[in-house]
């Protein structure tokens with residue numbers, strides 16, 4: 001069967017699941033997670049989103065899949081809201097271009113937030129530069145509608161796209177995520193170090209938060225801390241895992 005046919009079946013059979021990767025503060029305490037979808041296929045095994053998200057985008061299956069991701073993430077937020085130790089955790093969700101461009105995207109999400117009872121202030125949507133630049137006016141309207149009830153917006157994979165500073169200034173964003181390609185060699189490559197510092201300075205000037213992605217070593221963490229970064233994600237702090245394996249203890 002094609003990946004597309006299998007995906008349709010997989011959606012019916014509930015074969016998709018969310019993994020969660022911790023996002024930590026300067027003291028390495030967990031402040032939230034990023035939801036990363038996985039597909040547990042009976043024969044293909046655990047399929048990576050790098051494989052099936054592009055197919056989902058091409059076929060339109062990203063619409064039901066993306067809605068399922070948002071529903072599941074909101075349900076998890078509601079569960080966490082019942083306990084003092086977890087009620088402040090934030091949930092970052094990746095949103096793909098076709099999903100965000102759908103005319104009903106904000107209405108559907110507003111209604112999901114109402115029906116689920118999830119706190120919009122805990123939800124962070126991750127968008128990419130190419131998505132935002134393809135129709136910036138539409139993006140600004142949609143982001144405004146959702147931000148007015150508390151939803152946050154992050155610019156994912158920042159530094160890999162082409163956005164000019166004037167575009168960046170116009171977008172109603174809350175934070176930038178430094179792409180892991182700059183973090184990887186931040187200790188050895190002076191260009192990557194300069195880029196990481198520049199992103200941190202830029203974010204400060206524009207009053208945006210920053211999350212450094214792909215932090216794998218103490219050395220990378222210390223460099224970024226010294227450069228003023230206050231939020232981190234990467235294998236050093238935790239891999240993406242099913243919710244039961246998530247370490248929510250305050251360190």
Ligand code: G
Nearest residue numbers: 035036037048049050053069094095096240
């Ligand atoms: O977790 P991982 O490394 O395998 O993710 C691979 C890619 O899939 C990343 O670019 C990530 O942003 C994307 N991705 C993961 N989960 C989702 C999701 O729920 N929706 C969308 N649109 N992309 C996702």
Ligand code: G
Nearest residue numbers: 094156157213214215216233234235236240
């Ligand atoms: O595109 P996006 O940034 O949403 O995707 C994040 C991707 O990075 C996921 O596939 C996730 O599994 C992966 N990832 C998260 N932390 C690390 C890390 O420390 N090192 C590497 N190599 N990949 C990571």
Ligand code: MN
Nearest residue numbers: 034094126156
């Ligand atoms: Mn992301």
Ligand code: NA
Nearest residue numbers: 156157177213
């Ligand atoms: Na990213």
